[in-house]
Amino acid sequence: MRSLMVSPPWGLDNIDLVEAPTPEPGPGEVRVRMKAVSLNFRDLLIANGRHVRGALSVQPIIPFGDGCGIVDAVGDDVTRVALGDRVIPTIIPRWLAGPATPERIGAAVGMNLPGLGREYAVISQEALVKAPEFLTDAEAACLACAGLTAWNALFDGPNLLPGDVALLQGTGGVSMFALQFAKAAGFETIVTSSSDEKLERARAYGADHLINYRNDANWSAAARSLTGGRGPDFILDMGAPGTFEESLRAVRMNGFISVVGMLGAGSELNPATLLASAARVKAVAVGSRETFEAMCRAISYHRIRPVISEVLPWTEARRALESLESRLYFGKIVLEF
Structure with missing residues (x-):
């Protein structure tokens, strides 16, 4: 499979497209064929080698934490999702419910865990939320970070x-x-x-x-x-x-x-x-899986669609991050696979 990779000395010029083994799911895991990822300001910080906690300790890293894909393989004992389901990975996979704690939010996708900027990702079934059916792949890819942050900011x-x-x-x-x-x-x-x-x-x-x-x-x-x-x-x-x-x-x-x-x-x-x-x-630190699912119910009921400024091929990640850096966009920038 193909994967994006950002490496020291960091910066947008150090984002590369590389070949990597296609992962296989283990017990309790599923493989997701990625359909779209959306960009957030955190991704620009990470591409430049830092985050809210300071310099990155993991290097190199697969970027992006906000995306949507299709379950195309499942490991043993998977019950929360099934083959063919359209799913959204949570950015903080150990934060299932309750308030933020150091143990729950210590690991985040696209920061100190491999991100979604790749054709296939293996993810725990516990870190997946089913995408609202009426949204496109590009729209569903906008929910895990920007959508959940806004929801948590307003209602928690x-x-x-x-x-x-x-x-x-x-x-x-x-x-x-x-x-x-x-x-x-x-x-x-x-x-x-x-x-x-x-x-x-x-x-x-x-x-x-x-x-x-x-x-x-x-x-x-x-x-x-x-x-x-x-x-x-x-x-x-x-x-x-x-x-x-x-x-x-x-x-x-x-x-x-x-x-x-x-x-x-x-x-x-x-x-x-x-x-x-x-x-x-x-x-506000994004939100739990429980909060994410509550937000998706509200999005489905009110038929709320993310505002998308630009959609580009996923291989043009550098160009997309340059658009993000310009701050001329309105709403979200999305990469499609």
Whole structure:
């Protein structure tokens, strides 16, 4: 089979297409013929030899953790899935249910476990979720990271009610999932972006209010103005430089901020800003298999389709990551096999 591989000294120029043995499933395992993978900012970090935990300790590595495929071989004692099922591997295979713990989230696909950028992958049956039937392969490949992160950010902790206000930063994959989930749940939405064109596209997906932060760097005042001075009940923070401080200034007192990204180094946080907001803050680490399955039920019920910006052949991974690095995309970038 063919597989992508990224190696030291890292960087997009060090992504290669190599030949590798086709794996065989053991007891409790299945072999998945990959159909599509989608890109996330984590993949760009990993291709450059680092992640949220610092420098990668595993090298070289098969990239990408977000994908969809077809079960084409099963080992002994497999009962959760069957031949021909269309499945989505979980990014954190040991996180089946409950809160995140070091033991559950210590290993992640495409980081310190082999990723999905290959024609065949052998995966434990416990780390698979059946794909919603109405989605295409490319759409189903967007759920495990961006979709689940957005779901967990909105619904695990904030305790929001219909009519509450959710402010969502940006128009990338996580943000567009969050916008669609928020509208399905009956929330009023504010979307921020540096592009008027992207903001208008977000309006088509249900954004009630739009803020161009390039025109108004202190967008917290605009967010408070849109909410009658109260502030949004919830903010999805993407971790770009300075955004967390603005989120703290914008959010209503005792409101909720979910931090889901690390798009750039921010400034030093003044603790007084955090104390003044009395905000509850959560760092979101994707989610468990149990949460993933709950999200898929909601996606199927509401017929929510991921927003896809671009679809490329999987062998053009370098070009796709360059598109991701440009930040000109809207929604998700997908590679098809």
